[in-house]
Amino acid sequence: MSGSGRKRPTLVAENRYSNATAPQKAAAPKPAPKKKSAKPPRKKKGPLGFISAFFGFVFRLIWSIFWRGTAIVSLIIAVAVLYTSSKLPSAESLIDGRARGSVTMLDVNGQQFAWRGDQFAGAITADSVSPNLRNAVVATEDKRFYSHFGISPRGIAGAIRSNLQDGNGALSGSGGSTITQQTAKLLCQGQPFDSTKWANEAAYEADCRRSTLWRKVTEAIYAMAMEARYTKDEILTIYLNRAYLGAGTRGFEAASQRYFSISSSQVNPAQAALLAGLLKAPSSYAPTSNLQRSWDRASVVVRLMADQGYITEAQAQDALANPAQLAENAHARQGGYYADWVMDTGPSYFTDDTTEDVIIKTTFDPRIQQAAEGALDWVFENKVREGSEAQAAIVVMSSDGAVRAMVGGRQTTSGGAFNRATQALRQTGSLFKPFVYAAALELGHSPMEIINDDPLCMNIVGSGEWCPQNYDREFKGPITLTQALYESRNIPAILLSESVGRDAVQSVATGFGISSDLADGPALALGVSESTLVEMTGAYAGILNGGSSVAPYGLVELSLRRNPSVPLMGAGGGIGERVIRDESAAQLTWMMHQVIEQGTGQRAKIDGWQIAGKSGTTQGARDAWFIGFTADYVTGVWMGYDNNTPLSGVTGGGLPAEVWHETMTRVLDGMIPLPLPMTAPSGEPAGPVMSDEQAKSLIDLILRDLQNAGN
Template structure:
């Protein structure tokens, strides 16, 4: 019996064994129930997200606003604004694009149930070793869930929520439909949403037609749209695309020959994207149209404009030609250019030098109100002509003092601190004589001068004092250029415009059209023709000599330099175009050795030489005045010889920097 008890004791489990078994049973009990709870929660979460999913059609257009496409005067696209979009599906895009996306983002997309466990574990291990998030393990389905339900923040809570959301997508939609949603919702830089918009934006072709190299570049945008956008850094984008081509080859989507071909011929931008043309012009157009059809549109809109890409290149190249040769290295000096037709149709616009800024930067052609200096003087002489004066009428260039109530005596100075004595109106404007111009204003009447300037488009309110004649008022380059266009437009006011038609992109229906301007005459025909003639004398014999064109094409214009040379201007015209140039610093730092007759006139010359290349020479609509005074010709005595004129120009360019012109 004792032996039997010993045998039973030997068969009885040890205490450790009983504890282990008990622990395992408890763990199993807890684990099973926990799994049931997790499964229930996951099922409930999946069902909830599935109930929140919109229809497929709604998911294929994710935007909350519409897009704006801008076309030039020839009907070609030159700029985009808003959320660009084009609906596609997985069956219609290029197979190279699908392969590039899957090779890059989720190589097991067709085999997992929405969550790639291997990819997630691999990313988790990599991030643990790095001590932070350096690699994403999200499947394409999870990325779609994030695009639909979540923002871009990376938190553990969001990653957990992605799981039921992804399962809901796999439950409700097919793999092809999930891919289609992804193709349409992914943001790909430069304001483009979806691969169709990105393909059109960067390559000017449908996503159905992209090559392997182009597909790889588009897929490369998914990692960092702004950094890898080819409009931002083409070489970087091509390098990223090369990496993706390697992935496509490794996974069997490209043969070795195809991969080599794609590397040898990397994707390049379309002409419009490469030029990045019309940024300032496009921003201006967007600000001139109604908000609900431009910046806040809920539809896809197309805007037809007056933009001329050839003239835009002429302006950009003209500016670069002068600044690259004449500006000191590291200078932050800025410049702006506007080119318009005599009727006010704006053809090109440079809002400033590129110093690292991008789309939507400060547009100095339209937003900067600067003192216009001697650009104001033609309105003084125009008022005099309209009152019956002649360009040959005499005026005294002698010391002048005017009492200004509340301020005391005011004495305008000339650049040279010297005086020419008796000259005529044409000579006074050609050489930008301050004392003579003030005398003309006082004789004509300040009210008439103010009215003349405002009627031509110089914004008010204008000052009341005698310094009005010397341009102490402020205006934008666009406003001043438009005002000068009135001289060329037979003395009729010009309102600058750039939008000709606004239409719905889907069906081409016209929503808004530019209404032709009603002619408003400011100068009579005689005064307008004589004003054009006087402005031509400025270039032929006066301060605007550097603007003369090499082919002898007739040019009129006026220089302007403000006090201490904080702003330098030249606005001039041929028979074809009116072009304005401003130069200065954004912080009002004085320009060193620069006047309106210097670099701005040279920029104008370089711009218009390019703009008029190949165009027939046409005469200006000038009227040569009848000579009333025998000695009064624009050449004598002020510009009696070419040598005298050159010497005077050099002296004036130096002194204008000190006193303005």
């Protein structure tokens, strides 16, 4: 210990750290730099700050409401879709949902020629139809059909944009509907037809097609429900069976048979394109209405099929170069006037109001119908001044009343139009005179008896003096009954009618089928009473068949499609009771044959054929008629104006006789001429029907009858 008072040095162990420096005292850690406190954002002051804060609040509020509202709406829609889906019936039960049935008419050859109602040719499936047809429908109507869930937001947005660009409302014009939505519309969203709510099926369908915002919403829900309940092919099957495709066809099977006479499983690309094109506007694009318009629409479908890879470019070019051709019977255009008449003659519960699919066999002969239509067109093109509004009608029937053809007006392809052959009641004029002569022959008079064609005047009570004239304003004096008929002289017809008695004349006319009220006065013989062309033609058929009445008919047999071998009813007409003796009918036929050979009907003459007939022109030339017959057919022709305007220079022996000639020349082409069932009189002309004294007495009797009638 040192006592010097100096501080002792620190003891260090030598050699503890070899070759190393003695440890240094650890440096104290530097304090971490102080974080600068975050300064609060500077609040905007003034109006801009207030506006910004307000809009921020509104945005957050709207966004909060939107996503919550969307969630709620989505939940409601999901519940609605699931509920609707649970109520849907099986897909099979929805294939044929027509509220009414159909009527298919067959001609004398057993071929379909006319359709009425909603034609349904049987159920098809998406697998059973031609792939060409299935692809054409999908390519045209809904190219994303197999990928969407019933609605297509992209399609709806595109439709709205297109509608707005066209200047329409958002819901006016294109709808952007998927095939599923269109099917929902065809099903009227599950609401069946109710006759107490809708007047008819057309009103029901129009209501189902209404486009309102609410209906669009419910349609979308129903479509999604269908997607949840059915497979894609089941939905497409319903659509293929229920779509309306024009000309009364419901479903693609009916349309394929209607237009091409083949099954929907056999259609080629061109035919498939035409059928699919009808979906846009069935009535406008129906090929039976305008074939060129149908082809134009089909070409658009062909391009869509090619663009979407359903057909090759080569197939597309072939379809465009060779558009679909219609079957021969497709040109019948629903049968026109004849089919309308048959529908009217059958019971309504099997025709217009049927809920069944009905098949009607008829007497219709398409060859004769074409002959009549062609003849009428030819005469109006070559014999009638251009722009004339005159009308005409033709009826061709057999001697038993079986109607073979009917033209009810110049628009020969019309259906549902006014039928002048069956609906127009017109005065018959001299066409009535054969019934006067039939009554006389039945009472024992001879075709060669003499009757006076002299001036005649009568004082008609309430009308003054009546002095009937012959058409040529001349009088021939004593002539035979045959000459009086073939020259269509009025005075002899009046005298003969008064001689045999008006009651006898009325009885004969009524017996032959003239159902309208017949005149009571002496003008009865001049045809002042009204009748229809089909009725008058049927009456002349009674003369041809030997004197028995006939009821004109077209319906031969009616049955249901589901049981075609069991007829529910037979022919609706035919030969009835005898009216005059066969001998009288044969004599009258000979007298009417002279009308063609040397009288007013010479323009109807056809070389090599025996023809009998009679012309008729009414007072003021408002109606002109000609009815004639061969051994095979009776054909009637009427011409006139619908508004009763007088014809200019037209008589029954003129244009009507020429229409008859043109019609029958075509009808008889290739047929073997048969003789008429007629009996020519023998010997010289017989004595007069009445002497001059008898004629004077008869006139006095007529005047007394008229005086008594007036009192």
